[in-house]
Amino acid sequence: MGLCGERQEPVDAAAWIDAALPRLMGAALSLAGHRQDAEDLLQETLAKVILKWSSVNHADSPDAYVRRAMVNTFISGKRRKSSTEVVSHDVVTAEWRGRGQGGEGHDTDLAARDHMWQLLATLPPRQRAVLVLRYYDDLPDAQIAEVLGCSAVSVRVAAHRAMGTLREALAPVPSEPAVEVAAKRA
Known part of the structure; x- marks a missing residue:
């Protein structure tokens, strides 16, 4: 539902995806831990969602519907995956480096963040x-x-x-x- 409890107006799938893509990619990166896996997760989720767009569009919140689909896809994919590979969160680290956050302790911060992403994985x-x-x-x-x-x-x-x-x-x-x-x- 929208603000004040009103149902949101139907939205074109392509327009909604364009607007939501950065947010969805961030969530996929956080879940998957690696850019390639995140892209695969997002692609698989969006493929499912587009096939059911009329249901998504009539849901109280397309964001909530897609978020649930992504989390379910992630969890079920992890069940199927037998690999125990632990990867660093290379995209977040690269993005942080790209922000020009140099200075004292910067490398220590990056190492700590990378270690935390490895543990999260x-x-x-x-x-x-x-x-x-x-x-x-x-x-x-x-x-x-x-x-x-x-x-x-x-x-x-x-x-x-x-x-x-x-x-x-x-x-x-x-x-x-x-x-x-x-x-x-x-």
């Missing part, structure tokens, strides 16, 4: 989708639940587990306590 597809929808699309849990076809509680559980996995992966390796070191020397 290791999450199960559903957990990754929850984090992308929450932090990239800035959706509340209720809308994420609607996109994923689950409850808001399931969204919070998936986000909690994903964040726990990321925190664990980022935690420094504890060094040996001084008592154990002293005992080894004796």
